[in-house]
Amino acid sequence: MGIRKLALAGALAVASMSAFYTSACAEDVKITVWSLDRDIQPAPNLIKDFNNLKTGITVEYRQIQFDDVVSEAMRAYSTGQAPDIIAVDNPEHALFSSRGAFLDLTDMIAQSSVVKPANYYPGPLKSVMWKDRYFGIPKATNTIALYYNKDMFKAKGLDPDKPPQTWDELVDTARKLTDPAKNVYGITFSAKANEEGTFQFLPWAQMGGGGYDKINAPGTVKALEIWKTIIDEKLASRDTLTRSQWDSTGTFNSGNAAMAISGPWELDRMVKEAKFDWGVALLPLPEPGAKRSSAMGDFNWAIFANTKHPKEAFKVLEYFVSQDNRMFKDFGQLPARSDLAIPPTGQPLKDAGLKVFQEQLKYAQPRGPHPAWPKISKAIQDAIQAALTGQMSAQEALDQADQKIKAVLG
Amino acid sequence: MNLALRDKFMLAAAFLLAAIYLFPLYWMYVTALKTGSAMFASPPSLWPSDPQWGTYGSVWESRNVGRYLWNSLVIASGAVSLIVILGTGCAYVLARYRNVWVDIGLFLILMLQVLPASLMITPIFVGFSQLGLLDYPRTAVILAIAAKSMPFFVVLVRATFMSVPMELEEAALVDGNSRLGAFFNIVLPLARNGILVSAILIFMQAFGEFVYSKSMIQAIEYQPASVGLNSFMGPNTNEWNNIMAYAAMYVTPILATFVLLQRRIVSGLTSGALK
Amino acid sequence: MRRFLLSISDGRGFDIGLVSVPLAFLFAMAGLPLIYNIVMSFQEVDMFSLGTFARPFVGFKNYVTLFSLPETWPILGNTAVFVIASIAGQFTIGFGLALFFWTGFPGSSWLRGLFLVSWIMPGLVVGAIWNWILSGDFGVLNYILRESGLISDNIFWRSDPDFSLWAVVIANIWLGISFNMILLSVGLSAISQDLYEAAELDGANVIQRFYTITLPMMRSTIGAIISLGLIFTLQQFDLFAAITAGGPNNSSNVAQYWAWDLSFRQYDFAQGATVSVIMIVFVMIASVVYVRSTRHEVRG
Numbered sequence: 001m002g003i004r005k006l007a008l009a010g011a012l013a014v015a016s017m018s019a020f021y022t023s024a025c026a027e028d029v030k031i032t033v034w035s036l037d038r039d040i041q042p043a044p045n046l047i048k049d050f051n052n053l054k055t056g057i058t059v060e061y062r063q064i065q066f067d068d069v070v071s072e073a074m075r076a077y078s079t080g081q082a083p084d085i086i087a088v089d090n091p092e093h094a095l096f097s098s099r100g101a102f103l104d105l106t107d108m109i110a111q112s113s114v115v116k117p118a119n120y121y122p123g124p125l126k127s128v129m130w131k132d133r134y135f136g137i138p139k140a141t142n143t144i145a146l147y148y149n150k151d152m153f154k155a156k157g158l159d160p161d162k163p164p165q166t167w168d169e170l171v172d173t174a175r176k177l178t179d180p181a182k183n184v185y186g187i188t189f190s191a192k193a194n195e196e197g198t199f200q201f202l203p204w205a206q207m208g209g210g211g212y213d214k215i216n217a218p219g220t221v222k223a224l225e226i227w228k229t230i231i232d233e234k235l236a237s238r239d240t241l242t243r244s245q246w247d248s249t250g251t252f253n254s255g256n257a258a259m260a261i262s263g264p265w266e267l268d269r270m271v272k273e274a275k276f277d278w279g280v281a282l283l284p285l286p287e288p289g290a291k292r293s294s295a296m297g298d299f300n301w302a303i304f305a306n307t308k309h310p311k312e313a314f315k316v317l318e319y320f321v322s323q324d325n326r327m328f329k330d331f332g333q334l335p336a337r338s339d340l341a342i343p344p345t346g347q348p349l350k351d352a353g354l355k356v357f358q359e360q361l362k363y364a365q366p367r368g369p370h371p372a373w374p375k376i377s378k379a380i381q382d383a384i385q386a387a388l389t390g391q392m393s394a395q396e397a398l399d400q401a402d403q404k405i406k407a408v409l410g
Numbered sequence: 411m412n413l414a415l416r417d418k419f420m421l422a423a424a425f426l427l428a429a430i431y432l433f434p435l436y437w438m439y440v441t442a443l444k445t446g447s448a449m450f451a452s453p454p455s456l457w458p459s460d461p462q463w464g465t466y467g468s469v470w471e472s473r474n475v476g477r478y479l480w481n482s483l484v485i486a487s488g489a490v491s492l493i494v495i496l497g498t499g500c501a502y503v504l505a506r507y508r509n510v511w512v513d514i515g516l517f518l519i520l521m522l523q524v525l526p527a528s529l530m531i532t533p534i535f536v537g538f539s540q541l542g543l544l545d546y547p548r549t550a551v552i553l554a555i556a557a558k559s560m561p562f563f564v565v566l567v568r569a570t571f572m573s574v575p576m577e578l579e580e581a582a583l584v585d586g587n588s589r590l591g592a593f594f595n596i597v598l599p600l601a602r603n604g605i606l607v608s609a610i611l612i613f614m615q616a617f618g619e620f621v622y623s624k625s626m627i628q629a630i631e632y633q634p635a636s637v638g639l640n641s642f643m644g645p646n647t648n649e650w651n652n653i654m655a656y657a658a659m660y661v662t663p664i665l666a667t668f669v670l671l672q673r674r675i676v677s678g679l680t681s682g683a684l685k
Numbered sequence: 686m687r688r689f690l691l692s693i694s695d696g697r698g699f700d701i702g703l704v705s706v707p708l709a710f711l712f713a714m715a716g717l718p719l720i721y722n723i724v725m726s727f728q729e730v731d732m733f734s735l736g737t738f739a740r741p742f743v744g745f746k747n748y749v750t751l752f753s754l755p756e757t758w759p760i761l762g763n764t765a766v767f768v769i770a771s772i773a774g775q776f777t778i779g780f781g782l783a784l785f786f787w788t789g790f791p792g793s794s795w796l797r798g799l800f801l802v803s804w805i806m807p808g809l810v811v812g813a814i815w816n817w818i819l820s821g822d823f824g825v826l827n828y829i830l831r832e833s834g835l836i837s838d839n840i841f842w843r844s845d846p847d848f849s850l851w852a853v854v855i856a857n858i859w860l861g862i863s864f865n866m867i868l869l870s871v872g873l874s875a876i877s878q879d880l881y882e883a884a885e886l887d888g889a890n891v892i893q894r895f896y897t898i899t900l901p902m903m904r905s906t907i908g909a910i911i912s913l914g915l916i917f918t919l920q921q922f923d924l925f926a927a928i929t930a931g932g933p934n935n936s937s938n939v940a941q942y943w944a945w946d947l948s949f950r951q952y953d954f955a956q957g958a959t960v961s962v963i964m965i966v967f968v969m970i971a972s973v974v975y976v977r978s979t980r981h982e983v984r985g
Contacts, residue, residue: 038641039472062628063641071949072625075532078735079539095952099733183822193932194950238841239821241933242849250450256822273445374951385934389846420790427782428799434814434859435802437825441817454823496710499703506700513976515704520912520975522715524968525722526920528945529961532735532954533718557714560707561916565909566868572905573875589699607871611804611864618807636807643809650813657810664805669798 028058029312034073035087035139035299036066042140042320042331043087050319057312070095077101077304084307085316087139087299090127091195091377094369096302097128097135103303103310106133114318123296124336127366136302137317138336140327142263143294143364144200145356146170146284147249147270150277152177152184152258163281167226170259170284174235177258186235188257190245191227191384198367198377199295200245200261201227201384206293206365208286212376215383215405216398219286224387224394231388241388263297264357267350268332280353282360296364298336328354334361372408379404435661442466442655462651469655473638479660481548482634485623486616488552489559494609496556497563502597504564505571516565523561527621530558535625547627554622559612566611570604571597610671617664635660719965725958732952747959756935761963763850764919764939767857771921772914774858779865786866787873797870804863812927815856819843819928846936849929853937856924861917865910872906873899912975919964940964 037043047059062083064072070092076082088096096102109115115137117125124138150160156176164170174186191197201223205211208219230236236257240248245262252260253274260266261283270278283294301320303313324335328342334357342358344351367373383401386392392400443461469475500519504512534554535544543550574597582592598605620636627633639660642653726747728740751757786797803811818825821841830836842852876899884894900907922941925931931938931946938946940960948957 062630065624065640065643067949068624070952071532074732074952075535075625075735078733078737079536081539081544095732101733185822193930193934237822238844241844242929243820243843247450251822254448254450254823256450375953378951382934385932389933389936391846391934417790420785420788421792424785424790424793424796427785428796431800431859431862432802433825434811434818435806437814437818438806438810441814450823454817454825454828456825496707500707503700503704515708517972517976518708518716519711520916520972521965521969522711522719523916524919524965525719525961526922526941526945528922529722529941529948529957530715530718532948533721534714536721536735537717553714557711560711562913564707565913569872569905569909593699604871607867611867614801614805618805620807620809636809639807639809653813654810657807657813661806661810665802668801668805669795 028056029309030058030060031085031309031313031316032060032062032083033085033087033316034062034064034069034083036064036069037087038063040331042323042327042333045330046320046323049323050316055315057316059316077306080306082304082306084309084313085301085303087301088136089195090124090138090296090298090300091367091369091373093127093136093300093302094130094373095371097130097133098371101305102135103305103307103313104133104135105137105303105314108310108314109134109137112314112318115321119337119339121336121338121361121364123361123364123366124298124300127296127369128300128302130369136300137321139299139301139320140333141336141361141364142265142297142334143357143360144203144245144261144263144283144297145294145360146281147252147260147262147266147353148279148281149252149255149258149274150279152276160277160279163279164284166284166288167223167286171226171229171235174230174259175233178233178235180234183256185237185251185257187230187259187261188236188248188251189240189261190243190248191231191240191388192242192244193381193385195377196245197381197384199297201380202365202367203283203293203295207283207290209291211365212367212370212380212405213409214402215380216395216402221394221398222286224384224398227384228387228390228394232390241385263295264334264354265332267353271347271350278349280356282356292360292363293365294360294363296361296366298333334358370409375408376405379408438654438661439658442651442658444651465651465655466659469652470659473656475635475638475656475659477631478633478635478638479663481632482617482636482660485548485551485555485619485634486613488548489555489616489619490609490613492552492556493560493563493612494605497560498567498598498605499593501564501567502571502593502601505568506576516568519561519564523558527558527619530554531621531625534622538626544626547629548632550626551619551622554626555616555619558622559615563608563612566608567601567605570601570608573604574600610668614664614668722958722961723965725955726962728955730954730958732954735954743955747955751956751959756938760935760938760940760943763935763937764941764964764967767850767854767921767939768915768918770851770854771857771861771918772911774854775861775865775914776911778858779862780869782862782866783869783873787870797866800866801863803860804867808923809927811856811860812923815852815859815924816843816927819852819856843929844933846933849933849937853921853924853928856928857918857921860921860924861914864917865914868906868910869903872903875906876902908975912971915971916968919968940967 033043033047035043044061044063047061050059069086069088073082073086073088073096109117117134120138121141124141128134128136128138146163148163153160158173158176164173170187176186178184178186190200202212204223205215205217205220208217208223210217210220231238231240237251249260249262249266251257253270255276282292285292301317303310303317307313324337325340327333327335329345342354367377370376379401383397387394387397440456440458442465443463444458445460445462448455448458504515538544538550543553578600579592579597582596583589587595618636619634620640623634624637624640627637639653639656642649642656727742727744729743730740734740782800786793817823819842821827821839821844824842826842827836827839831839840848842848880898880902881894884898889897919941922945925937925939925942929937931942940963944957944960944964947953947960
């Protein structure tokens with residue numbers, strides 16, 4: 001379905017709703033939405049637009065913080081104060097759907113003219129599913145790739161159009177680019193002991209032939225050893241262990257790191273603040289021709305099972321989906337859709353970066369889905385940190401993580 | 411040592427200590443003037459090459475800082491009033507007697523505030539939602555903060571009452587005052603300064619309270635400045651310069667008021683008002 | 686009825702009334718949540734059953750599981766180090782500053798006011814600022830140490846397991862100075878100047894006067910400050926979240942952060958509650974020490 005058709009469908013859906021409600025003359029139905037979006041991000045703006053359409057549904061919005069989404073939601077749900085709609089991080093979706101806290105949307109999606117599962121990338125779609133039923137709709141998606149400073153490549157005699165393709169090349173390039181006298185590290189990424197560390201490491205694990213369910217596969221151990229080499233040889237700052245992706249990429253923008261592994265959310269800031277020529281490349285592979293893989297981030301929409309207005313809530317979600325074509329242009333986020341062509345923004349660096357991220361998205365794999373994902377993730381974080389601080393070898397650390405994960409998976 | 415010289419030396423030492431101590435505050439003001447990625451520059455610059463004064467103005471406008479500060483003020487004032495009303499009498503009685511019940515009372519008061527707010531919030535939230543208190547979010551937060559800070563107040567004010575001579579109260583009772591009269595006419599005025607200092611300390615803590623407000627106040631119109639500050643921070647969008655500009659606007663008024671006020675409070679104390 | 690009213694305004698009822706209302710309030714607002722946590726530590730808690738007390742009891746299972754974890758003892762050890770080092774640092778520096786300003790010189794009371802900054806700053810901001818000051822590459826602390834020649838290589842305060850706990854201790858000492866300083870100042874100003882004059886006439890030097898007059902007269906203040914310091918330190922959470930997040934590899938993890946992490950990051954509420962009960966026991970011991978110390982107080 002093209003953008004125009006989609007917009008039309010959205011308008012039709014809205015029009016039919018308003019017709020219905022003006023004829024019924026009912027009082028407005030109130031739908032509450034919680035998400036982490038702030039004023040310049042999609043949710044509050046789409047809600048404002050939706051409310052202006054006067055469809056007989058009034059949406060109230062509350063912003064919650066990333067760290068609080070699940071705890072606030074659980075607290076509210078167990079005391080009967082849950083909102084109608086919530087946005088949850090994709091690895092946590094299964095936690096709710098497996099317990100029946102989210103509404104099964106399969107039948108509504110089947111009848112919907114706006115929400116079509118076939119339009120979505122497989123990774124995000126898989127994250128809203130539980131036992132082959134749909135318990136949500138992907139809100140947006142993102143992944144990670146390799147940013148690199150082309151000016152620094154040139155200064156060190158490297159070809160700025162040939163970013164590293166394999167892990168060994170990556171380490172090698174990082175060695176060449178590291179320049180302690182100028183306070184420049186070869187690369188920056190995040191191995192922080194929270195979900196960000198897992199998010200950054202899993203693609204490496206998967207490319208190495210492993211995954212969260214076989215975290216001590218030989219290729220995965222190799223990946224962690226590469227990380228350890230990077231830290232031990234000071235090709236990346238030791239603070240990689242405690243720094244978030246956003247702060248790590250900040251050091252790339254300020255010219256203190258020559259490469260950075262991060263996601264498309266960095267594009268706008270980089271365009272504004274990086275005073276050098278940069279490019280984006282696909283994540284390097286263990287060896288040429290190996291299977292690509294990538295992380296999959298961002299949130300999903302879901303409706304709580306105890307909502308009093310499931311139909312109206314779904315209509316609000318349909319409206320959000322109908323606006324997916326605005327996601328990148330207005331808010332710098334990538335819709336989780338393979339059917340939408342993203343128009344160029346006029347920023348050459350940003351548009352070139354976007355192409356790479358779209359390519360990388362094809363290989364994006366969800367974390368889980370598993371209801372006990374946080375425990376699995378914690379085991380992986382612990383292994384990364386134990387190995388990078390030198391308290392265990394990569395093999396030992398991942399063997400231990402594997403045991404913990406096996407216990408969770410049962 | 412020459413007295414004037416000693417004064418000068420002490421003053422210089424005081425300035426040096428203050429400079430070291432205040433460095434983090436300075437860093438807050440300076441960071442607000444830097445561009446987003448300049449703060450990750452190494453080596454760090456102690457003064458930005460290109461100060462962004464506009465950050466302050468744009469944050470004030472786009473963030474509605476005024477409304478947030480007003481809510482903080484309402485919440486902090488409510489909590490402090492409640493604490494002073496309930497806590498002063500409690501501290502007075504705990505200072506007046508010396509028996510096993512007082513020991514138990516003190517023990518309980520200390521024990522009750524062991525756990526950090528992040529662990530207390532779930533049961534409090536559950537309880538408040540059952541009582542329907544969450545429909546009055548600011549009141550709910552005031553109650554929760556009062557409970558959290560009261561032990562601190564009681565312990566401090568009790569120490570103040572300990573320094574009020576018992577004989578004065580006894581003399582007032584002999585003169586025909588009731589206990590109530592002696593409390594209000596003699597004991598309370600003498601402990602006034604200690605109560606005031608403790609109340610101000612509590613006020614400042616309540617002004618920055620975050621965990622309870624964040625969970626209980628869902629409507630943005632009633633949220634205090636600490637929650638407003640937090641809404642800047644996301645995993646992929648920490649605009650540190652804006653955060654620091656906001657924090658500077660949030661801290662400076664209280665700081666200024668306090669620096670002016672404390673001169674009176676502390677000089678009142680040091681001049682020996684109690685003697 | 687008259688007797689009752691009279692008792693309220695002029696008898697035992699007056700005292701009982703003054704104490705019982707606040708205690709009842711505290712019990713409802715702080716005691717019940719505490720009990721909720723304790724009960725939870727003996728139950729199997731499901732994240733969707735938070736709103737009820739009726740959950741299956743499992744006896745000491747949570748405790749057994751907790752103490753079989755490899756990280757438990759190191760984390761409890763970190764907690765003890767954090768508490769003791771923070772209180773010692775805050776108290777010593779705070780007392781030093783209080784004595785310094787107490788000597789009185791032009792501008793001393795005004796300058797003392799500046800030392801309350803850390804009390805006023807919201808925890809979120811303090812955490813963010815120290816996060817930068819302590820960061821390895823672009824942190825100001827390393828910059829100053831390097832320029833002054835004290836170190837040749839950057840210290841990775843946040844990410845080196847040998848330093849991470851101390852990074853948080855440094856920030857926490859800074860945070861606690863103001864509270865210690867102002868309360869000790871108030872305590873000092875309550876000591877009668879006559880005592881010092883008399884001691885000086887008896888030929889006592891500065892150090893003797895400090896040990897024979899200042900410390901004994903400050904006993905109740907010091908007891909209060911240390912026990913409150915203990916509680917504040919045990920409640921310190923923002924700094925951990927902002928600076929190290931308990932890492933790397935739990936080297937800076939402490940009980941209060943761990944309890945939160947277990948409850949709200951891994952959704953293991955029962956384990957989180959179990960850790961908090963261990964903290965309660967810890968503070969209970971400290972509270973007994975405080976209450977015993979008040980036995981020897983002198984009423985002025």
